[in-house]
Amino acid sequence: MRSLVVYYSRTGNTRFVAENIADFLDADVEEVIDKSDRSGPIGWIKSGFHATLEVDTEIEKLEYSPSNYDLVILGSPVWNKRITPAMRTYLKKSNFSNSEIAFFNTNNSDKTQNTFDTMKNLLGGKEPISTLVLSKVLENKKESEERIEEWCGELKSWVPE
Numbered sequence: 347m348r349s350l351v352v353y354y355s356r357t358g359n360t361r362f363v364a365e366n367i368a369d370f371l372d373a374d375v376e377e378v379i380d381k382s383d384r385s386g387p388i389g390w391i392k393s394g395f396h397a398t399l400e401v402d403t404e405i406e407k408l409e410y411s412p413s414n415y416d417l418v419i420l421g422s423p424v425w426n427k428r429i430t431p432a433m434r435t436y437l438k439k440s441n442f443s444n445s446e447i448a449f450f451n452t453n454n455s456d457k458t459q460n461t462f463d464t465m466k467n468l469l470g471g472k473e474p475i476s477t478l479v480l481s482k483v484l485e486n487k488k489e490s491e492e493r494i495e496e497w498c499g500e501l502k503s504w505v506p507e
């Protein structure tokens with residue numbers, strides 16, 4: 347099974363999950379980089395605002411084509427109960443018709459599934475084979491790793507070798 351993990355991360359929680367998944371599945375990794383400066387308190391406010399308005403953003407050139415993979419795993423932080431502009435933009439640009447997809451999100455407390463509905467809708471209703479929600483990842487690294495390992499086992503059983 348050829349797998350690709352695609353993620354956006356502002357402060358490292360989603361990156362931690364993405365890199366762990368990649369280790370367990372021996373997957374390639376694409377970090378979606380937002381060209382908009384989202385650092386510091388102003389960046390935080392701007393980010394929440396952009397997420398709420400559900401706007402796109404400019405992202406850096408991508409390295410991998412999802413159509414070359416059996417499974418593409420897509421991860422975003424939750425911002426104001428929504429997905430991030432970078433992941434929104436990536437999903438709109440990419441073609442997943444040849445691949446199975448799976449979603450994860452990271453958050454502080456909102457164990458919301460509605461970001462997955464948004465992701466699915468942006469992909470024309472394509473169903474993920476599985477989803478994972480993780481809260482406060484970097485504060486709970488060990489527990490997060492255990493849940494990621496368990497999830498990766500599940501993903502392997504869903505997609506043939």
Ligand SMILES: Cc1cc2nc3c(=O)[nH]c(=O)nc-3n(C[C@H](O)[C@H](O)[C@H](O)COP(=O)(O)O)c2cc1C
Pocket residue numbers: 354355356357358359360361390391393394395423424425426427428452453454455456457482483
């Ligand atoms: C602008 C902004 C809005 C956020 N909104 C929410 C939210 O609505 N619910 C929640 O549980 N966490 C929220 N968070 C927290 C992040 O989802 C959480 O810290 C996430 O793991 C960060 O991922 P990252 O470190 O990969 O950027 C928000 C964070 C930011 C920066």
